[in-house]
Amino acid sequence: MAVVGDLALMGTKISPNKLVGNLEKRVFGFPVLLSSRFVFSHGRKLDVSKSRTAIRAVMQVEKIHSTSELNEGCLGFDVVSEREVKEKGFLGLRKTKLVCTIGPASSSLDELEKLAIAGMNVARLNMCHNTREWQQDVIRKIKKLNQEKGYSVAVMMDTEGNQIQVVDHGSSSSVKAEEDSIWYVTTEKFEGSRPFTIQANYEDFAEGVNPGDEIVIDGGMATFEVIERAGNDLRCKCTDSGLLLPRAKLSFWRDGKILGRDYDLPTLSAKDWSDIAFGISEDIDFIAVSFVKDADAIKHLKDYLTTKSPKAIKVLAKIESLESLRRLEEIVEASDGIMIARGDLGVEIPLEQIPSVQQDITYVCRQLNKPVIVASQLLESMVEYPTPTRAEVADVSEAVRQYADALMLSGESAIGSYGMKALSVLRTTSTRMEQSCREENRQTSLHQRKLGVSLPDQIAEQICNCAVEMADNLGVDAIFVYTRHGKMASLLSRNRPNPPIFAFTNDNSTRMALNLQWGVTPLLTDLSDDMEGNVKKTVELIKGKGGMIKKEDAILVVSDIIPISTAQTIFQSIQVMTIS
Ligand SMILES: Nc1ncnc2c1ncn2[C@@H]1O[C@H](COP(=O)(O)OP(=O)(O)O)[C@@H](O)[C@H]1O
Numbered sequence: 001m002a003v004v005g006d007l008a009l010m011g012t013k014i015s016p017n018k019l020v021g022n023l024e025k026r027v028f029g030f031p032v033l034l035s036s037r038f039v040f041s042h043g044r045k046l047d048v049s050k051s052r053t054a055i056r057a058v059m060q061v062e063k064i065h066s067t068s069e070l071n072e073g074c075l076g077f078d079v080v081s082e083r084e085v086k087e088k089g090f091l092g093l094r095k096t097k098l099v100c101t102i103g104p105a106s107s108s109l110d111e112l113e114k115l116a117i118a119g120m121n122v123a124r125l126n127m128c129h130n131t132r133e134w135q136q137d138v139i140r141k142i143k144k145l146n147q148e149k150g151y152s153v154a155v156m157m158d159t160e161g162n163q164i165q166v167v168d169h170g171s172s173s174s175v176k177a178e179e180d181s182i183w184y185v186t187t188e189k190f191e192g193s194r195p196f197t198i199q200a201n202y203e204d205f206a207e208g209v210n211p212g213d214e215i216v217i218d219g220g221m222a223t224f225e226v227i228e229r230a231g232n233d234l235r236c237k238c239t240d241s242g243l244l245l246p247r248a249k250l251s252f253w254r255d256g257k258i259l260g261r262d263y264d265l266p267t268l269s270a271k272d273w274s275d276i277a278f279g280i281s282e283d284i285d286f287i288a289v290s291f292v293k294d295a296d297a298i299k300h301l302k303d304y305l306t307t308k309s310p311k312a313i314k315v316l317a318k319i320e321s322l323e324s325l326r327r328l329e330e331i332v333e334a335s336d337g338i339m340i341a342r343g344d345l346g347v348e349i350p351l352e353q354i355p356s357v358q359q360d361i362t363y364v365c366r367q368l369n370k371p372v373i374v375a376s377q378l379l380e381s382m383v384e385y386p387t388p389t390r391a392e393v394a395d396v397s398e399a400v401r402q403y404a405d406a407l408m409l410s411g412e413s414a415i416g417s418y419g420m421k422a423l424s425v426l427r428t429t430s431t432r433m434e435q436s437c438r439e440e441n442r443q444t445s446l447h448q449r450k451l452g453v454s455l456p457d458q459i460a461e462q463i464c465n466c467a468v469e470m471a472d473n474l475g476v477d478a479i480f481v482y483t484r485h486g487k488m489a490s491l492l493s494r495n496r497p498n499p500p501i502f503a504f505t506n507d508n509s510t511r512m513a514l515n516l517q518w519g520v521t522p523l524l525t526d527l528s529d530d531m532e533g534n535v536k537k538t539v540e541l542i543k544g545k546g547g548m549i550k551k552e553d554a555i556l557v558v559s560d561i562i563p564i565s566t567a568q569t570i571f572q573s574i575q576v577m578t579i580s
């Protein structure tokens with residue numbers, strides 16, 4: 001190993017241009033066997049308040065050895081990504097992650113495996129539907145497929161929540177409300193259906209509603225005008241005819257504005273807590289919390305999970321109400337990720353606001369480095385038909401262009417006959433748009449807010465920003481990151497690099513959590529404090545897979561492996577190597 005340069009920088013600001021400039025001079029001047037390496041090191045005793053602390057950036061050029069004394073080990077490459085790399089090469093890997101809601105149409109082992117093969121990264125169980133036994137059976141089937149067949153599908157539980165704005169007309173199919181017909185909305189509970197009667201699921205649903213107010217069903221499926229209020233019940237006239245579906249959602253409007261209603265109900269109901277306990281015992285990976293109002297419920301759940309769950313379950317907040325939009329930043333900060341639940345959001349805010357709200361939420365999530373899922377009605381027509389509408393394809397493309405981390409199917413995969421086809425539309429549409437974004441170099445216009453407060457966090461962030469700029473400028477084939485908790489992988493992903501990010505971790509919950517992160521392929525492997533050894537070992541293991549990594553492929557390596565022993569120095573580094 002020859003140290004060819006040594007520069008000491010004051011503070012944490014390191015110009016990416018300078019790094020890239022140096023790298024180009026060095027790397028391209030050397031034969032392919034040589035690699036260039038930047039090491040930023042800092043001791044644990046560094047005091048953040050002392051901003052003048054010098055950080056040494058040591059530039060080294062070393063020969064990558066192809067040694068035979070590698071640690072024994074294996075590489076948890078899921079079968080789907082492995083096949084995709086072999087078929088399409090590193091740059092052909094899809095970046096946008098796919099979530100599928102599992103329902104009666106997709107719950108058999110066979111159907112689940114088909115979805116896994118077609119690219120499902122996360123399976124979602126909506127706790128509004130079906131029984132505990134059914135849910136348990138689905139979760140166990142997914143775990144079985146992962147274990148026995150080498151898939152890596154994470155499991156997400158989506159809480160029922162206190163869904164108060166739900167009404168039912170007592171029939172399992174839709175009912176048409178004709179213009180001028182008179183209907184009753186009642187809190188009375190009865191079995192079966194009564195003509196022109198809708199049951200509300202919450203006693204006080206009519207609180208504060210006056211005659212003349214409008215009731216809008218499912219964001220515009222049908223509209224009623226309130227004629228009279230009698231106790232808790234409402235007598236209404238249909239002013240815009242349309243369909244009432246089972247479990248329809250409603251909103252109240254006055255003078256063209258939605259009535260924001262503050263029901264004093266906890267975000268997580270007693271049933272939700274019981275479902276969460278069940279989820280922990282079934283080793284699920286994500287909990288998506290419905291109808292989040294503020295950060296408190298998220299913090300509460302995260303505290304609860306810290307004491308009750310042996311592994312790190314990630315908590316996602318669903319943005320689907322006016323309240324959650326008003327407190328967006330605090331909710332995003334408190335959670336591990338966000339779902340833009342456009343179904344209910346479209347009931348709570350005017351539909352025409354959904355596209356801009358979606359854009360705002362995806363932007364805030366990227367700034368605060370939290371993965372974001374765009375959900376609901378992406379390919380709704382495919383619940384019935386084998387092809388999507390052109391408008392649906394355009395909607396999916398736009399979500400990908402906004403760099404959402406993940407796209408979600410609901411009824412398309414839960415009850416539709418064309419779940420597999422819908423998933424393949426998401427796959428091909430996202431791959432196409434990702435390619436356009438790369439060609440246009442769109443990610444260079446991303447402005448990332450500085451996140452890190454402590455010096456180590458600032459260093460990690462700067463390293464990842466620089467690493468991605470280098471990776472894109474150099475046109476490397478892949479980025480390798482060695483990470484225990486996934487932090488560096490997510491900071492790299494946040495910059496939406498052109499090459500794929502392979503995240504090597506020794507923690508299965510990190511691996512599963514990274515399933516939602518744009519452009520990251522998580523791999524499970526044992527890691528040691530010896531970075532050199534980790535890199536050599538994983539490169540050899542990938543080489544051993546055959547047909548994946550080629551001679552002269554350039555790999556950019558980032559590491560944040562923090563030594564278990566606190567006495568040791570933390571090494572965070574960017575290294576570029578060429579495969580020999
Ligand atoms: N586990 C399930 N069992 C039965 N039906 C389900 C299940 N999950 C979802 N569905 C069906 O798929 C539709 C779309 O799913 P989703 O968007 O999650 O629910 P919802 O429409 O209730 O918000 C639901 O309306 C429901 O008919």
Ligand SMILES: C=C(OP(=O)(O)O)C(=O)O
Pocket residue numbers: 126128158290320340341342343344345375376410
């Ligand atoms: C995803 C959503 O939530 P759910 O399907 O649970 O209503 C939504 O409202 O868009």
Ligand SMILES: [K+]
Pocket residue numbers: 126127128158159160161290
């Ligand atoms: K739900």
Ligand SMILES: [Mg+2]
Pocket residue numbers: 290320341343344
């Ligand atoms: Mg919802």
